[in-house]
Amino acid sequence: MRRRVISLIMAAATYASVVYGSPHTPDALDVINDAAVKSIDEFMARFNGEERHPQVDNDSLSRQNTLFSLFDWGDNPENPRIDRDMAAEFVDSVCVMGNKIGLDNSNVWCEVGCELSLGERRVDVKIILVRELLEGRGARWGIVGVRGLKASGFYSDSLATLSPVDHELGFISFKDWFNSNHRLVPSLRGSTSPIDQKSFLMGMAATGQLKYRFPREMTLHFMDVPGFIFRIRRIVRNTVNTGWLIDSIERAGEFNKLTYLNTLFIE
Amino acid sequence: MCKKLCVLCVLCVIGMGYCLCSAEESGAVELTEEQKGLVRQRVVQKVDEFVDALTRMVDNSQTHAVRVENQKNLLNLFIGRGDAYDYEDVGVGMVHSDGVQMWTSSVTRGTSTPQLLRGYIRRLYNPAKRRSEMSYSQIKIKKAAAVRVDNIQKEGDHYVCVAHFYQDFYGIRDGRVVYSDRTGKQIKCYITPIELPDAGVVFDAKLGDITVTETQKIPISR
Numbered sequence: 001m002r003r004r005v006i007s008l009i010m011a012a013a014t015y016a017s018v019v020y021g022s023p024h025t026p027d028a029l030d031v032i033n034d035a036a037v038k039s040i041d042e043f044m045a046r047f048n049g050e051e052r053h054p055q056v057d058n059d060s061l062s063r064q065n066t067l068f069s070l071f072d073w074g075d076n077p078e079n080p081r082i083d084r085d086m087a088a089e090f091v092d093s094v095c096v097m098g099n100k101i102g103l104d105n106s107n108v109w110c111e112v113g114c115e116l117s118l119g120e121r122r123v124d125v126k127i128i129l130v131r132e133l134l135e136g137r138g139a140r141w142g143i144v145g146v147r148g149l150k151a152s153g154f155y156s157d158s159l160a161t162l163s164p165v166d167h168e169l170g171f172i173s174f175k176d177w178f179n180s181n182h183r184l185v186p187s188l189r190g191s192t193s194p195i196d197q198k199s200f201l202m203g204m205a206a207t208g209q210l211k212y213r214f215p216r217e218m219t220l221h222f223m224d225v226p227g228f229i230f231r232i233r234r235i236v237r238n239t240v241n242t243g244w245l246i247d248s249i250e251r252a253g254e255f256n257k258l259t260y261l262n263t264l265f266i267e
Numbered sequence: 268m269c270k271k272l273c274v275l276c277v278l279c280v281i282g283m284g285y286c287l288c289s290a291e292e293s294g295a296v297e298l299t300e301e302q303k304g305l306v307r308q309r310v311v312q313k314v315d316e317f318v319d320a321l322t323r324m325v326d327n328s329q330t331h332a333v334r335v336e337n338q339k340n341l342l343n344l345f346i347g348r349g350d351a352y353d354y355e356d357v358g359v360g361m362v363h364s365d366g367v368q369m370w371t372s373s374v375t376r377g378t379s380t381p382q383l384l385r386g387y388i389r390r391l392y393n394p395a396k397r398r399s400e401m402s403y404s405q406i407k408i409k410k411a412a413a414v415r416v417d418n419i420q421k422e423g424d425h426y427v428c429v430a431h432f433y434q435d436f437y438g439i440r441d442g443r444v445v446y447s448d449r450t451g452k453q454i455k456c457y458i459t460p461i462e463l464p465d466a467g468v469v470f471d472a473k474l475g476d477i478t479v480t481e482t483q484k485i486p487i488s489r
Contacts, residue, residue: 026411026435029449029483033412038431038451038480041417138421139355214381235482 024238037070037243040103040220043232046070055240067091070244072235082249090228090249097225103131104139107223109264113216118209123152124216125201128264145265146197154204155186155195158171162188197267221264223257294481297421306428306470307416310456313472316431317344317454318410324392325399325406335394342388346473349384357423368476372450384477403446405439411449419458426458429482435485444487449481 024032034054037043045051046069052062053069068091074081101108109130116123128145149155166173177185186195206212220232231248237240252260298306320341324334342349348366358361367384390400399406411433419428431453438446455475460468 024485026484026485027447029433029485030412032483033433033449033451036451036481037414039417039429039453041429042415134358137423227353234480242481 006222011042032238032240032242034068035240037245040232043070043244044101053240063095064091064234067094069241069245071241072233072247075237081247086249086251090225090230093225093227094167099224101222101224104133105131109221109223109261110141111219111221111264113218115213115216117211117213118204122213123154123210124148125152125200143198143202144153146201147201147265147267149197150195150267154200155183158187159189159191160184160187219232221260223252223261227251227253229257229260298419298426302468302470303419306419306426306458306472308471309458309472310416310428310430313344313456313474314414314454317341317474318408318432318434320344321391322408322410324388325408326345327405331394331397334392338388338392338394342385344381344474345384346475350389355423363394367474370477370479372479372482401438403438403440404442407435407437407439409435411435426460428456428458430454430456431480437485439454446487447487449483449485451482453478453480 013214037046042051046053046066049063049066052058056062056065056069068087068172071082071087109128111127112127114125114127116125125146125148127143128147130143130144131139132142133139150157151155154160162171162177163173177188186200189195201210217233222230222232229250229252232244233247235245235247248258250256313401320337323329324337324341328332330336343369344353347364348464352365353361353363365383368381369384369387370381371387372380379488391406392398393400413432415431417429417431419426430450433449433451436447437444454477457473457475459471459473461471462468
C-alpha cells in the first residue's frame with residue numbers, strides 16, 4: 001500500500017514536467033502554482049491535515065498522500081532524494097502523533113543564511129532563530145545563535161599573549177591591542193572562555209559597521225515528530241513537487257536531537 | 268447576606284476591570300475565525316487593487332494623467348506610501364524604516380535583488396520622462412492565480428499577515444514579446460482594526476515589503 005501511495009505522488013510530481021514540457025504555458029503554470037507549497041503556513045496546514053495537496057484525492061488515504069507530497073523527491077523519480085521506507089515510517093509516525101506541529105513551540109529552529117558586509121568585505125553567516133511568546137505582546141522571532149564568523153576569519157581559536165607582567169603596568173598594552181591590533185582582541189580571551197558568536201555579531205552590528213545585505217536561504221528544523229528530525233526548505237522546481245518541502249529526515253532519539261541541535265550552533 | 272452580596276459585587280467589578288486592563292495592555296486581541304475571513308477578503312482586495320494599478324500604470328495605451336494617477340493610488344496602498352516611515356515597537360520605542368522594500372528577479376538573473384519600492388515603481392513608469400526606464404517599448408503585467416493569505420498574527424496593537432500571489436510580466440519590443448516570466452510574490456500586510464459607529468469593526472489594510480519566491484519562464488509566442 002505504501003509503495004502504491006508513494007508511486008502515486010511520484011507520478012504526480014513528474015506529471016507537469018512530462019506533460020507540459022519546459023517552459024510551461026500559463027495554464028500549466030496555474031496547475032503547478034496551485035500545487036506548490038507557497039508558504040510555511042501552507043506547509044503546516046498540509047502537514048497537520050487541515051489542507052490537502054490539490055492532486056491528492058479526498059479519500060481515506062488523503063492525509064498520508066498529502067504528507068508524502070510534502071517531501072522533496074528530487075528531479076529523478078527513479079532515484080528519489082528521500083529514502084522511501086524512511087519516509088513511510090515518518091508518515092506513520094506523524095499520523096499517530098496526534099498533536100499538530102506549529103512554530104510557536106521550542107522544537108522548531110529557523111536557520112537563515114545571510115550575506116553581511118563589513119566595509120568592502122562580504123561575510124556569510126547563519127543566524128539561528130526561535131519563535132517565542134512574550135507575556136502580553138504575542139509572538140516574535142528571537143535570535144538565539146550565530147554561525148560563520150569564525151569561518152569568515154573574524155577571529156580564530158588562537159590565543160594571543162597578553163603579557164604575564166601587564167598587571168604591574170595596569171594593562172597599559174591594551175592601548176596597542178585595542179587601537180593598533182583590534183582584529184586580535186578576540187584572541188585575548190581566556191582559554192576556557194569561548195567566543196559567543198551571537199554577542200560578537202550583535203556587538204559589531206551595534207557599532208553600525210556591519211551591514212545586512214540579503215538573505216541567502218532559509219531552513220526550518222523540526223524536532224516534534226517522535227523518533228525523527230526533519231528539515232524543510234523552499235525548493236523551486238517546475239513540477240507539482242515544489243515550494244516548502246521536507247528535504248531531509250533523520251531517525252533520532254531524544255539524545256540525538258540534542259546532538260543535532262548543538263551542530264546548529266557550533267561551527 | 269446583603270453585605271456578602273455587596274462584597275461579591277465589588278470583587279466582580281474589580282475582576283472585570285482587571286481583565287479589561289490586561290486585554291488593553293496586550294494590545295490587539297486574538298481575531299475570531301470570522302474576523303480572519305474578513306481580513307483575508309480585505310487583503311485580497313488590496314492586492315487586487317495593487318496589481319490593477321500596476322497594470323494600468325505600465326499600460327502605454329493610457330494617458331499620462333491616468334498613469335500618474337494609478338502610480339499615486341498604488342503607492343497609497345503601502346505603509347508610509349512607500350516612503351521612509353517610523354513606527355513604534357512597544358519593546359524598544361521608535362523604529363525607522365527607509366521605506367517599503369521590493370525584491371525583483373528575472374529568469375536570466377536567477378537571484379533576487381532588493382530595492383526600494385518607489386525606485387522600482389519609477390523604473391516601471393517615470394512620470395518626469397513620461398515613459399518606462401526599462402528597455403521595452405511596452406510592458407504588460409497581470410495577476411495570475413488566486414491570492415492566498417496566510418499567517419494572520421497579532422503584532423502589538425495591530426495584526427500582520429502575508430499574501431502570496433503570482434504575477435505575469437511581458438516585456439515587448441517592436442510589437443514582439445522579448446521577455447516573459449511569472450513571479451511568485453509575497454507581501455507583508457499590516458491590518459488595523461477600526462471601530463465605526465454604524466458598521467462595527469472594519470479592517471484597514473496597508474501593504475508592506477514584497478519578496479520574490481520564484482521566477483518561472485513563460486514561453487514567448489512568435
